[in-house]
Amino acid sequence: MASPMTRAQIARQLQRGLNYVFGMKHKMWDEEWRQCGFQIDTSEKAYEEDVQMVGLAGAYEKEEGTDYTIDGGSEGYAARYVNLTFGLGVTFTEEAREDGLYLDIAKTMGAELARAHQYTKEVRHANIFNRAFNSSYKGGDGVELCGSHTLWNGDTLSNELSTAADLSEEALEDLCIQIEGATNHRGVPRALKPQKLLVHRENDFNAQRILNSTARPGTALNDLNAIKSMGKLPGGYMVNHYFTDPDAWFICVDGVEKGLRHFVRKKIARRMYVDDKNGNMTYTTRERYAEGWTEFEAVWGSDGSGT
Numbered sequence: 001m002a003s004p005m006t007r008a009q010i011a012r013q014l015q016r017g018l019n020y021v022f023g024m025k026h027k028m029w030d031e032e033w034r035q036c037g038f039q040i041d042t043s044e045k046a047y048e049e050d051v052q053m054v055g056l057a058g059a060y061e062k063e064e065g066t067d068y069t070i071d072g073g074s075e076g077y078a079a080r081y082v083n084l085t086f087g088l089g090v091t092f093t094e095e096a097r098e099d100g101l102y103l104d105i106a107k108t109m110g111a112e113l114a115r116a117h118q119y120t121k122e123v124r125h126a127n128i129f130n131r132a133f134n135s136s137y138k139g140g141d142g143v144e145l146c147g148s149h150t151l152w153n154g155d156t157l158s159n160e161l162s163t164a165a166d167l168s169e170e171a172l173e174d175l176c177i178q179i180e181g182a183t184n185h186r187g188v189p190r191a192l193k194p195q196k197l198l199v200h201r202e203n204d205f206n207a208q209r210i211l212n213s214t215a216r217p218g219t220a221l222n223d224l225n226a227i228k229s230m231g232k233l234p235g236g237y238m239v240n241h242y243f244t245d246p247d248a249w250f251i252c253v254d255g256v257e258k259g260l261r262h263f264v265r266k267k268i269a270r271r272m273y274v275d276d277k278n279g280n281m282t283y284t285t286r287e288r289y290a291e292g293w294t295e296f297e298a299v300w301g302s303d304g305s306g307t
Contacts, residue, residue, distance in 0.1 A: 196235030247304020259298020
């Protein structure tokens, strides 16, 4: 167990004469994970499970007097979300609380606990994208988020750009075309529509030019910017500052029932207690949640050209 914070950790703050104590009021980016297409639901169990149900294909021509063709649905794969517990605490001696002249150390570290939870949540949700092309991190169908997925009828559907490429006008158009060619697990076309582009901070300016230029970006041509004029990405784009690969980029789509998911088992709660034996005060924070994806079709992407 870690030792409590004592006056030794705040030695300079025990005497008057300091001008300012810095480093504890830095801002964080807004909760970016909430803007990345996650559906948020509550949970009342140790884990939640989504089970796929495959429906029917098309109708069959029936000759007069002949039997109907009989078809049926079936369960497919399942996605399980196990609610994990996240917590953190900090302990202070009575003397540290009493003698510090510049900071309310308990209040200040309480705010730090909240920031620590936010940081962990951002990293965990961003890692779904950071690991999207990594076969060590599989979804309910046994495949990584962005890859070649085997459908129930035996066909394959890839939600990874067919030829990996860095973000460009052409690559973005190609992935939009690929998205709109998606079929369901019986081969029926799905009405999936590109909604929002997600990029690393190093692609911020590039994405702005590609999506918001009136004419085609990076050319001397006077052609329309088709992506902009057709409203292909009505949600625009966002930078996620927790993405780790500068070359990777993603499109979130509309038309998926249950894609990226976040289950809240217990909201973040803070506790404070004093140890009667020594007077030490402890603050703890705790929350429970799960994150992941059910339908891989919710996210399409490219991990870049690799050059």
